[in-house]
Amino acid sequence: MSSAETPTTPRGPVDSSRIPRYAGPATYARLPRLDEVGGKTDVAVVGVPFDTGVSYRPGARFGGNAIREASRLLRPYNPAQDASPFALAQVADAGDIAANPFNINEAVETIEAAADDLLGSGARMMTLGGDHTIALPLLRSVAKKHGPVALLHFDAHLDTWDTYFGAEYTHGTPFRRAVEEGILDTEALSHVGIRGPLYGKKDLTDDEKMGFGIVTSADVYRRGADEVADQLRQRIGDRPLYISIDIDCLDPAHAPGTGTPEAGGMTSRELLEILRGLASCNLVSADVVEVAPAYDHAEITAVAASHTAYELTTIMSRQIAEARGTGSAQ
Numbered sequence: 001m002s003s004a005e006t007p008t009t010p011r012g013p014v015d016s017s018r019i020p021r022y023a024g025p026a027t028y029a030r031l032p033r034l035d036e037v038g039g040k041t042d043v044a045v046v047g048v049p050f051d052t053g054v055s056y057r058p059g060a061r062f063g064g065n066a067i068r069e070a071s072r073l074l075r076p077y078n079p080a081q082d083a084s085p086f087a088l089a090q091v092a093d094a095g096d097i098a099a100n101p102f103n104i105n106e107a108v109e110t111i112e113a114a115a116d117d118l119l120g121s122g123a124r125m126m127t128l129g130g131d132h133t134i135a136l137p138l139l140r141s142v143a144k145k146h147g148p149v150a151l152l153h154f155d156a157h158l159d160t161w162d163t164y165f166g167a168e169y170t171h172g173t174p175f176r177r178a179v180e181e182g183i184l185d186t187e188a189l190s191h192v193g194i195r196g197p198l199y200g201k202k203d204l205t206d207d208e209k210m211g212f213g214i215v216t217s218a219d220v221y222r223r224g225a226d227e228v229a230d231q232l233r234q235r236i237g238d239r240p241l242y243i244s245i246d247i248d249c250l251d252p253a254h255a256p257g258t259g260t261p262e263a264g265g266m267t268s269r270e271l272l273e274i275l276r277g278l279a280s281c282n283l284v285s286a287d288v289v290e291v292a293p294a295y296d297h298a299e300i301t302a303v304a305a306s307h308t309a310y311e312l313t314t315i316m317s318r319q320i321a322e323a324r325g326t327g328s329a330q
């Protein structure tokens with residue numbers, strides 16, 4: 001390792017024992033902004049305030065900032081993974097990607113270019129959406145760096161539909177586009193949390209042809225989080241993995257603040273436990289999308305999303321530290 005690459009001690013969150021956690025502007029988990037750590041970070045938390053791709057209730061453009069606000073209460077040590085994610089690696093808030101709300105094609109290009117910059121700087125991305133359209137440009141960028149990646153997709157919906165009103169880039173279509181573009185490793189594609197009415201049986205047969213395996217919400221309830229995580233881990237192996245989490249994978253009781261809610265979903269406990277069971281996977285980047293705070297109550301959804309991003313960030317930080325040989329520092 002050259003001296004330029006030698007990791008310095010990461011700059012962590014604002015100390016909540018000195019400055020009340022409700023004071024000051026919200027960054028994710030009260031972490032430093034990217035410019036406060038010299039413009040370089042190991043994990044970049046980035047917002048994408050874009051929701052022009054929705055088929056029903058709008059409002060996910062406000063999701064990233066709602067998650068940041070709700071993340072003020074996160075603490076630095078994660079006992080579930082026995083790790084202090086913000087000490088193991090530099091995690092910083094890279095602000096928002098400014099995407100055109102009136103032109104989806106342009107927005108998709110902007111998001112891809114911004115992701116290219118962040119990933120090109122050596123960072124992994126923890127993206128806060130935004131509607132699910134944004135997963136496509138994020139995956140394009142990740143695939144430029146890693147080749148076709150394994151995808152673990154938590155959602156009530158398949159999001160492998162073809163078009164809506166003739167539009168190819170929507171929040172119901174990102175993963176069909178990604179398969180068509182050859183940017184996913186079709187040996188390792190899974191949806192988790194699927195439920196609810198479809199347009200027809202063909203939705204499922206098309207999805208299967210694309211290579212997806214489905215773990216339904218009821219499967220998670222019947223089989224339990226540990227068994228589901230074991231099965232997913234086996235399918236993923238050591239492939240580079242992208243995790244995309246639509247917060248509507250959770251039951252509306254656990255995530256009311258979202259645009260296309262479906263009854264019968266997972267609990268936030270089940271989601272967090274499955275993620276913890278994937279800690280050994282090679283997680284290269286992740287997103288949490290579809291948080292629409294206008295329909296939220298008491299920050300239920302934003303808190304669930306902030307904890308979800310915390311588990312994902314912890315997985316990434318641990319892997320970065322392990323690769324550097326500094327994994328025991330907590």
Ligand SMILES: N=C(N)NCCCC(=O)O
Pocket residue numbers: 055056132157159171172246248260290
């Ligand atoms: N990606 C989300 N949240 N929803 C997709 C729903 C597409 C539909 O309206 O059928």
Ligand SMILES: [Zn+2]
Pocket residue numbers: 155156157246248249260290
């Ligand atoms: Zn969904």
Ligand SMILES: [Zn+2]
Pocket residue numbers: 132155157159171246290
């Ligand atoms: Zn979705």
